[in-house]
Amino acid sequence: MFKKDENIILGISIGDMNGIGPEVILKTFEDQRMMELCTPVVFGNAKLLSFIKKVINCTTTIHGIDSLDQIQKGKFNVFNLWREGVNLDFGTLDDTIGKYAIRSFTAATQALKNNEIDALVTAPINKYNIQSDDFKFPGHTDYLNKELNGDALMFMVSEDIKVGLVTDHLPIQEVSQNITPDLIKKKVRTINQSLIQDFNVIKPRIALLGLNPHSGDNGIIGNEEQTFINNTVKELFDENIIVYGPYSADAFFGSEQYRDFDAVVACYHDQGLIPFKTLTFGTGVNYTAGLDRIRTSPDHGTAYDIAGKGIADFTSFKNAVYTALDIYKNKNEYLQSTVNPLKVSTI
Structure with a gap:
């Protein structure tokens, strides 16, 4: 075997x-x-x-x-x-x-x-x-x-940062209608398991980014965070998955908060891959996790x-x-x- x-x-x-x-x-x-x-x-x-x-x-x-x-x-x-x-x-x-x-x-x-x-x-x-x-x-x-x-997940990895996606190759206008509590849970669970078995991280720490600018600013710029993302994070935490968020995506990378986590979960393609490739371009790897x-x-x-x-x-x-x-x-x-x-x- x-x-x-x-x-x-x-x-x-x-x-x-x-x-x-x-x-x-x-x-x-x-x-x-x-x-x-x-x-x-x-x-x-x-x-x-x-x-x-x-x-x-x-x-x-x-x-x-x-x-x-x-x-x-x-x-x-x-x-x-x-x-x-x-x-x-x-x-x-x-x-x-x-x-x-x-x-x-x-x-x-x-x-x-x-x-x-x-x-x-x-x-x-x-x-x-x-x-x-x-x-x-x-x-x-x-x-x-x-x-x-299994359920495939695009997981961009390097020594300094790992980024997984809730949605990947979707037109931007379709992103919000495809993000659901169940999908977030499935992707976070996949990343958590991948970190444990594929990257030998004993107790992973995961950050989830918000969907909207400034994570919705308490409902001023979109309400998905208040409607279901906040509660989804809590439910995952109750499963003993150490996940925090949702974080405002713009400040998260600029302040280097990503260094405090074993992986970052982005809601859509460019939200995660632009900062990943900016930080690692030419050295990063695309791993298909979950299979x-x-x-x-x-x-x-x-x-x-x-x-x-x-x-x-x-x-x-x-x-x-x-x-x-x-x-x-x-x-x-x-x-x-x-x-x-x-x-x-x-x-």
Whole structure:
């Protein structure tokens, strides 16, 4: 049931190949010492990655395989998911490239479900060119929520700050009508459990941000806080979840109150991700919490403007790899510590 950390097989989806995804993947594993931490396998095509490797002047040694049972420890494995040639035009939005990005991602997800890989790191995709009759999801998280067990939550994490979202990819006009007491409770419980089992925080402290400016100013600027958010916080606290709020979002980050908490829960996408990326951009990681499998990704997009130039910073992708490995270890230790002891038989 439990696997030694040094044998972790890390699946990697290739992302939008006209962007910087393949570059940050190759650069991350250019350091051979990374293979001592895990066994990577990229879902894509070895010849294509070899071409990109030459373009960006990278020295990563590529080991092509034709089936997942050929994965070799200590190698940078590339699973040849397709054989045909693919034309790249770095920095260009291309529907065909989007199809290959999703082909890689869905195949890697299936391997994750089948326990052929132990964790998944996804390179950036473009949310526009991935749409098709077969894939109608805003991004990775929504698809994973459908395919895996649990309730997915976008959890942006770094050493200094962790931010979870009550709602994620919703138009701003739909946010308030979708936020309910039950949804807040579900998301806070997910974050609390993730902090315990995935990040080894024994007794998490969580802050909830208000929905409205100044948390409604006692009903002057919106009344959701008074109507149900205040009481929801109290009910969660009564469940022995240490959650405080709702806090006024603007002052919360500027005053560095976030440093007093293990995680911050924002009501909507930009309320949480703007301060997170301002504070951590280039080093943060997107973790899909709440599921029975592990998936992380870098905190940036395809960066078409610098694709193919060999200048992309791979720090965030490398941190996504480290985070996936740390969570795998923490989750296994948590499961081992909470498993029911064997019954002692008497004769």
